[in-house]
Amino acid sequence: MPDRERGVRMQLNSSMRKDVLHGRVLIITRPVGTARALARRVRALGGTPVLLPGLALRGPHDVAAARAALRDALADPLVIFTSPAAVRHAAALAPLHTRAIVLAVGRGTASALRRHGVQEPLVPGQQDSEGLLGLPLLQDLRNRRVALVGAPGGRGVLRGQLAARGACVRDVQVYRRVPPRLDRRHVAALLALPGSAQVLLSSNEALQNLRRLLPLPALERLLAATAVVSSERLAAAARGAGFTQIERACSALADDLLAAAAR
Numbered sequence: 001m002p003d004r005e006r007g008v009r010m011q012l013n014s015s016m017r018k019d020v021l022h023g024r025v026l027i028i029t030r031p032v033g034t035a036r037a038l039a040r041r042v043r044a045l046g047g048t049p050v051l052l053p054g055l056a057l058r059g060p061h062d063v064a065a066a067r068a069a070l071r072d073a074l075a076d077p078l079v080i081f082t083s084p085a086a087v088r089h090a091a092a093l094a095p096l097h098t099r100a101i102v103l104a105v106g107r108g109t110a111s112a113l114r115r116h117g118v119q120e121p122l123v124p125g126q127q128d129s130e131g132l133l134g135l136p137l138l139q140d141l142r143n144r145r146v147a148l149v150g151a152p153g154g155r156g157v158l159r160g161q162l163a164a165r166g167a168c169v170r171d172v173q174v175y176r177r178v179p180p181r182l183d184r185r186h187v188a189a190l191l192a193l194p195g196s197a198q199v200l201l202s203s204n205e206a207l208q209n210l211r212r213l214l215p216l217p218a219l220e221r222l223l224a225a226t227a228v229v230s231s232e233r234l235a236a237a238a239r240g241a242g243f244t245q246i247e248r249a250c251s252a253l254a255d256d257l258l259a260a261a262a263r
Helices: 003-012 036-044 063-073 084-093 107-115 129-133 157-164 184-191 204-213 216-223 232-241 254-261
Strands: 025-028 048-051 056-058 078-081 101-104 145-150 168-173 176-178 198-201 226-229 246-248
Touching: 025 036, 036 048, 036 254, 048 184, 063 084, 063 145, 063 168, 078 084, 078 107, 084 107, 084 145, 101 107, 129 157, 145 157, 157 168, 184 216, 198 254, 204 216, 204 232, 226 232, 226 254, 232 246, 246 254
Parallel strands: 025 048, 025 198, 078 101, 078 145, 145 168, 198 226, 226 246
Antiparallel strands: 056 176
8 A cells, every 4th residue: 555545544544634535525426325334434534425326236036046045155165255235135145154265355345244254254455356366265276166146247257267267156146236216416416516526436337327327417527526446447447438537546445445535
């Protein structure tokens, strides 16, 4: 982590600095119903949050089938959780008791696992699928069973690479990502954005939903903001979407996103 960002994170965690965001407007694109804690944090640090969900999360179509698949998966030797949402929805289906080696794509997913009783999830230093695939444990998977707990869709990088390395991959879909319902309030908030606004992005799918759903004037105001992104992959997606000002955060964790926004 760069020294400047480490210093900003120390300010974020210090009770002595409550104005580190200096009145900045931060657009939060996290899924519907999941952004309240981050919005409170933004306010506590002197910023103004604007909620603009890029996704909505739903449970599986067939709850009984998903619960049975999850219970079977927890008996596999390796279980990978792809997101904090995957952990929350899985825990709503069944207790996450397992003797498996449990892996998390990022620190946020690992924290969610610990909250639900998984004591020592493995997490890569690089907070994405590529980082997880770099772990020594996942290099030779010939004839090993690996459960992948998440949602339909996505890039498919994990599944493809695990299968290519010889794994018998079990897909366990414990939730669904769907486009959000945006209304006039969301559009009005975007049209009123100041030129200094920043948008926190940690999902390309959310970004693409917003591009499709927003009317052009609101989309143009969004793209005029500074995109604070959680990975190089998202930085490329943001540039492709039309953002010209981009800040790179260390991860999708709230502290890292806010530290990048406060630079």
